[in-house]
Amino acid sequence: MNNDIKEVLYSKEDIKNIAVKIGSQLTKDYEGKNPLVICVLKGAFLFMADIVREIKTYAEIDFMDVSSYGDGTESTGEIKIIKDLDVPVEGRNILIIEDIIDTGRTLSCLVDLFQHRKVASVKICTLLDKPERRVKGVRPDYIGFRVPNEFVVGYGLDYKGFYRNLPYVGVLKPEVYENN
Numbered sequence: 183m184n185n186d187i188k189e190v191l192y193s194k195e196d197i198k199n200i201a202v203k204i205g206s207q208l209t210k211d212y213e214g215k216n217p218l219v220i221c222v223l224k225g226a227f228l229f230m231a232d233i234v235r236e237i238k239t240y241a242e243i244d245f246m247d248v249s250s251y252g253d254g255t256e257s258t259g260e261i262k263i264i265k266d267l268d269v270p271v272e273g274r275n276i277l278i279i280e281d282i283i284d285t286g287r288t289l290s291c292l293v294d295l296f297q298h299r300k301v302a303s304v305k306i307c308t309l310l311d312k313p314e315r316r317v318k319g320v321r322p323d324y325i326g327f328r329v330p331n332e333f334v335v336g337y338g339l340d341y342k343g344f345y346r347n348l349p350y351v352g353v354l355k356p357e358v359y360e361n362n
């Protein structure tokens with residue numbers, strides 16, 4: 183699997199360090215606010231697990247499964263809610279955890295949904311931001327790294343279901359796409 187990677191962009195250590203840094207900021211920002219921290223599945227599962235352990239104040243967690251990519255690397259422009267939250271969100275301080283923001287369609291849809299559900303606040307924490315690809319005006323509040331306009335995999339991010347279990351974020355070799 184490692185042989186399919188052209189370049190490692192963020193190592194396991196880079197990711198650990200940024201999770202500690204963002205976690206410490208979140209601890210300060212959410213002290214006394216009892217946030218509901220929401221993991222957007224599947225890609226954010228590893229970042230969620232790392233980031234919540236760095237939030238050193240009371241926080242509840244929940245999961246949503248949302249899909250915006252039908253196959254491979256191209257956006258379909260459609261957002262599907264596959265699994266909704268287990269708890270009501272009215273009046274809550276919501277912190278959405280994402281692995282990547284690309285076109286912004288997924289987050290734009292989610293922020294609208296939470297505002298419609300009358301939350302007290304909604305903020306976004308993403309490991310990766312790819313601002314060059316934005317078609318919706320979504321601005322994350324906490325960003326791990328700004329990535330170039332390349333399709334990245336690893337640390338939760340997949341290509342056709344694979345590579346999520348890589349401990350780092352990297353770029354696939356072109357021949358991997360060509361052979362698929």
Ligand SMILES: O=P(O)(O)OC[C@H]1O[C@H](OP(=O)(O)OP(=O)(O)O)[C@H](O)[C@@H]1O
Pocket residue numbers: 222223224225226248249250251257280281282283284285286287288289339340
């Ligand atoms: O900004 P956008 O263009 O909307 O893209 C970002 C979304 O794409 C990825 O999810 P994906 O739908 O691939 O599902 P997954 O997390 O299950 O891999 C990622 O986890 C974000 O949710």
Ligand SMILES: Nc1nc2[nH]cnc2c(=O)[nH]1
Pocket residue numbers: 251282283284285332333334335339340341
């Ligand atoms: N795996 C992966 N999923 C994405 N979804 C939106 N952008 C990306 C990306 O660069 N990699």
